[in-house]
Amino acid sequence: MTDTAYLEGLLAPVPDEIDAVDLPIRGALPPELTGRYFRNGPNPLPGQDPGHWFAGPGMVHGVRLRDGRAEWYRNRWVRTASLAGKPFVSERGVDRTAVPANTSVVRHDDKILALVESGFPYELTPELGTVGPVDFGGRLTTAFTAHPKLDPATGDLHVFGYGALPPYLTYHRLTAAGELLDTRVIDVPGPTMMHDFAITEHHAIWLDLPVVFDAHLLGRGMPYQWNDGYGARLGVMPLGGGPVRWIDIDPCYVFHVGNAYEDSAGNVVLDAVRYTPGSFLAEWSGIGGATAGSEAAHAGGGRTGGASRAAGGVVASDAATGASLYRWTIDPVAGTAAEQQLDDRSVEFPTINDALVGRPSRYRYTVGDTEIVKYDTGSGAVTAVDVAGRPGEAEFVAARDGAAEDEGWLLSIVSTPGGSELRCLDARDLTEVGAVLLPRRVPAGFHGCWLPD
Numbered sequence: 001m002t003d004t005a006y007l008e009g010l011l012a013p014v015p016d017e018i019d020a021v022d023l024p025i026r027g028a029l030p031p032e033l034t035g036r037y038f039r040n041g042p043n044p045l046p047g048q049d050p051g052h053w054f055a056g057p058g059m060v061h062g063v064r065l066r067d068g069r070a071e072w073y074r075n076r077w078v079r080t081a082s083l084a085g086k087p088f089v090s091e092r093g094v095d096r097t098a099v100p101a102n103t104s105v106v107r108h109d110d111k112i113l114a115l116v117e118s119g120f121p122y123e124l125t126p127e128l129g130t131v132g133p134v135d136f137g138g139r140l141t142t143a144f145t146a147h148p149k150l151d152p153a154t155g156d157l158h159v160f161g162y163g164a165l166p167p168y169l170t171y172h173r174l175t176a177a178g179e180l181l182d183t184r185v186i187d188v189p190g191p192t193m194m195h196d197f198a199i200t201e202h203h204a205i206w207l208d209l210p211v212v213f214d215a216h217l218l219g220r221g222m223p224y225q226w227n228d229g230y231g232a233r234l235g236v237m238p239l240g241g242g243p244v245r246w247i248d249i250d251p252c253y254v255f256h257v258g259n260a261y262e263d264s265a266g267n268v269v270l271d272a273v274r275y276t277p278g279s280f281l282a283e284w285s286g287i288g289g290a291t292a293g294s295e296a297a298h299a300g301g302g303r304t305g306g307a308s309r310a311a312g313g314v315v316a317s318d319a320a321t322g323a324s325l326y327r328w329t330i331d332p333v334a335g336t337a338a339e340q341q342l343d344d345r346s347v348e349f350p351t352i353n354d355a356l357v358g359r360p361s362r363y364r365y366t367v368g369d370t371e372i373v374k375y376d377t378g379s380g381a382v383t384a385v386d387v388a389g390r391p392g393e394a395e396f397v398a399a400r401d402g403a404a405e406d407e408g409w410l411l412s413i414v415s416t417p418g419g420s421e422l423r424c425l426d427a428r429d430l431t432e433v434g435a436v437l438l439p440r441r442v443p444a445g446f447h448g449c450w451l452p453d
Helices: 277-286 311-321
Strands: 019-021 025-027 035-042 058-066 069-077 104-108 111-115 122-124 130-133 157-162 169-174 180-185 203-208 211-213 224-226 233-238 245-248 253-262 268-275 323-331 336-341 348-351 363-367 371-376 382-386 395-398 408-416 419-426 432-437 448-452
Touching: 035 104, 035 111, 104 448, 203 253, 203 268, 224 277, 233 323, 245 336, 253 348, 253 363, 268 277, 268 348, 277 323, 395 448, 408 448
Parallel strands: none
Antiparallel strands: 019 069, 025 432, 035 058, 035 448, 058 069, 104 111, 111 122, 122 130, 157 169, 169 180, 203 233, 211 224, 233 245, 253 268, 268 323, 323 336, 348 363, 363 371, 371 382, 395 408, 408 419, 419 432
16 A cells, blocks of 8 residues: 555545536435435545645535435535644644534534534535634633544533543533533543544443553654553543543554444444554554654653553554444443454444444444445344445434334445445345435545435
């Protein structure tokens, strides 16, 4: 893999913004799918090399569906201060508006927000115009995760921000009306890269893992690197307030959580895609991250000290295992966490029926290199379908009158060198229902969302 693999092949950016109307459809789209599908991801400007896949400016691709038709496709860069050339760090400090806004899209309090974990959200219009940065009336002064969690019972949006300077981790809660409340600093020993977290009905679950900021890598795209000395642990924090209970686990990394919930015994069950040290380093080096021993990290604050692990020491041993779906069963009282591998195939981007975020849920949907995979955690059954292309995150859309947890559809942009399609699959058996033939290839990107009318 070359040093610029994130600019090549299915990751290669597109050079411009286009519009297309009355898109062709294969099969039939459910008329109930009336709304917009938006998918965010990095898309550097022509001739630009951001130094890491995660650092490119955000571009949102949108498809408008109505009554079984695909009315339009359009793609737009998110017009952030960073896209306009403003630096993230200057003599005046950190500018949280100078971010790429390239990771995900959510809607809360009727605002459509493009997110990245290094700074403020950017509000978008339903037609993908950029309104501007959002700081919730000046209350937000930290970064804002790209993976907030919406509590389906209360409508609260649970959020956190991490950074290279103290406080390294801060929790926030947004009400259903969009008011930012309940800001709390969470004590962690160093500037860890915390991409995701989880909630249950009563707790937030933190992932304090050994990928840590390294000032020696500033200017290199993403100044984070594996650090053996930092350790790995999970934290269970009462949402209503109270201390975090930390539990040590085997070294690993997690980009994305599937779900978490509390079982009948009072344990917290967490499902997520787990990277071994070697598989993380193999992935990180392939998208521009530093891993070589000559660039060993020296990030301060580790629990036991020590420099970052060099790529050559571990990649050969476990890189081939990839990233797979795991479960941790956490006993917050005893301070233990039992670890279980749910499957050995390499997958990413786990999704669920969002009506069950933080509650017991049976199904998980993930994607592999050419597969969309469904896990039935009740029976242990695994269903996979080869989509003959690179699938993006499979977004679950519940049927309006569906009684079963998996009654609905999966939406995923599937890309090949020849182009891209927005596929619609029946979430029960992964059969294709219909597909929108898009007017251009959509680069393999990050996270999508369905915004019903």
